[in-house]
Amino acid sequence: MGSYGDLDLQDWLESHRYHHTDFSVPLLASAVRARNLKVVVVIPAREVANTIAGIILETINPLKFAGIISSIIAVDNKSVDNTGAVAAAHGASVLQRAEIASELGPSQGKGDAMWRALQVTDGDIVAFLDGDTADPSPAHLLGILGPLIMEENIQMVRGCFDRPFKQPNGEYRPHEGGRVNELVARPLLNIHFPQLAGFRQPLAGEFAARRSLLVKLHFPVGYGVEIGTLIDAWRMVGLEGLAEVDLGTRQNNHKPLRELGMLAFAVTSTLERRLGRGSGCEGKMWLPWEGGYKDVPSVERLPVTEYLRHSSVMTPPLDAMHDWQHPSFINIEAVKNLRDIGDYPVSCGVSVRRKLVYRSGYLDDLTEEGQLQIQKLGIKKIFDLRSFLEVGRSKRENGQYERWLASTDGPERTVVPVFRDEDFAPEALAVRFKDYASKGTEGFEKAYHSTLLKSGPAVKAILCHLSSSSPTPILINCTAGKDRTGVLIMIILLLAGCSAQVVAEEYQLSEQGLGPAWKAEAVNRLLRHPVFKGSDSHDIPRMVGAREEVMRAVVMMVEKQWGGVEGFLRKVIGVDEGTMERSKYNLRDADGSGSWLLVSRPGTP
Helix, strand or coil: CHHHHHHHHHHHHHHCEEEHHHCCHHHHHHHHHHHCCCEEEEEECCCCCCCHHHHHHHHHHHHHHCCCCCEEEEEECCCCCCHHHHHHHCCCEEEEHHHCCHHHCCCCCHHHHHHHHHCCCCCCEEEECCCCCCCCCHHHHHHHHHHHHHCCCCCEEEEEEECCEECCCCCEECCCCCHHHHHHHHHHHHHHCHHHCCCCCCCCCCEEEEHHHHCCCCEECCCCHHHHHHHHHHHHHCHHHEEEEEEEECCCCCCCHHHHHHHHHHHHHHHHHHCCCCCCCCCEEEECCCCEEEECCCCEECCHHHHHHHCCCCCCCHHHCCCCCCCCECCCCCCCCCEECCCCECCCCCEECCCCEEEECCCCCCCHHHHHHHHHCCCCEEEECCCHHHHHHCCCCCCHHHHHHHCCCCCEEEECCCCCHHHHCHHHHHHHHHHHHCCCCHHHHHHHHHHHHCCHHHHHHHHHHHCCCCCCCEEEECCCCCCHHHHHHHHHHHHHCCCHHHHHHHHHHHHHHHHHHHHHHHHHHHHCCHHHCCCCCCCHHHHCCCCHHHHHHHHHHHHHHHCCHHHHHHHHHCCCHHHHHHHHHHHEECCCCCCCCCCCCCCCC
């Protein structure tokens, strides 16, 4: 057995070990398109607000933008540090563990989160990433996906990496991380499963597999999930179906030694059960320093396929799950898409000031309660980007909104139309609507370019206010709060120093802010418009969307044509340097205090 296993292992080491540099983004993107693969990334997340943004931005997004990754799912567990909010703000679909397979009660650990996530994914390949990685890199994801995308016989890929230990003085001690891996998992595998002894890090949290394999595996609910799924996958597909990839170096949080004891207990009991002698592992570990037992989750979930066959309660698909509402939204009756644009990270290490700039759709149906809520936000000025024609048409018979604006309690409204009344003539509408409805991003780029060129009066009025000595909170709105407002907010966020990705993610929030019911109603209304007579109904939904890639393309257009937003403001709008600098200063929260989106990034103090 030993010599045969060693021979098998040597063959495997020569043919199934990879390095992340064996794979590139263009290579995998081409293969994903050619094979029509759907790849999903799952991040089990709990109290990782300081690291999850970096993982999404730096590990996942380079592959997502190339078309390799279809979706990102963060499975949160009611984190009190706003992990879910941060993940949602950076483009992940956030689910609470208890929402999936809710009949089983609260989630019992990381493995449980991974198992539950499988029930709401439909990808061909599922990749799991730890949420506490302090030094994210696209290499982590490229490596674990590469063999699965390029080699049809590979069913599961495990990551491995150097784990240096960071000492309090900032120095690193090589090979001192991964203590449970070295002291527990490796010796036990060498003794009981020598065929798997070649895996450098059997407990690595970064691994990927074909979903068709994952749904056939038992999932330990806790820290035994990595070693349990490795052994079970080997038993199912053999060494030839497994691969390991060197991902370079990775830095995780290092747990206290006594906490590692419970982790080691979970790993050992998981392996013991696979030897057929784990009946004595009841999920309790005696801790002498506490004078009692400590519960260590030891339950194992049935394979997803088997569970779904026997369960009378079906978990809804991902698109039917309730997404985490982004914390920037403010719920006021009869107002769509109202949110604060503050708290987004700025390149200089601070954040956009909260409670200064708000955005929304039209306000004409505000109730008295809604008016009080607007007043409580401290909003003193409203910049309405609609044309005078639109403003006139939207007046309600009861005149409640106009009376409020005219009262001493109401805010000052400044109507600064982006488009003139004649821009709403049928011929002009037809051109603009055609741009919005076109495929890809080119149509929106053209439409938003026109918006930029016509935005001068609105931009000057808003920056005049923001550059004042003590600017009061303002609200910028149009009809839906998506297109004209979206372009003006893009200008403000770029001026504050936000990245193109942050601006695009903020723009995409209008999808949530407007909601599916509004979108369906808007599509039906547009289909009845004379301009769209004889048009393809499949083109119309694009008009009412707020796709992230659209805004990224528009920001790139601004960069190419004018050298950035300051070049646009200077050359096209005629804004002076002093106004820009004062606006920039006022838009930034100098100390970043209270920011839920400003996260510590690698290399950031």
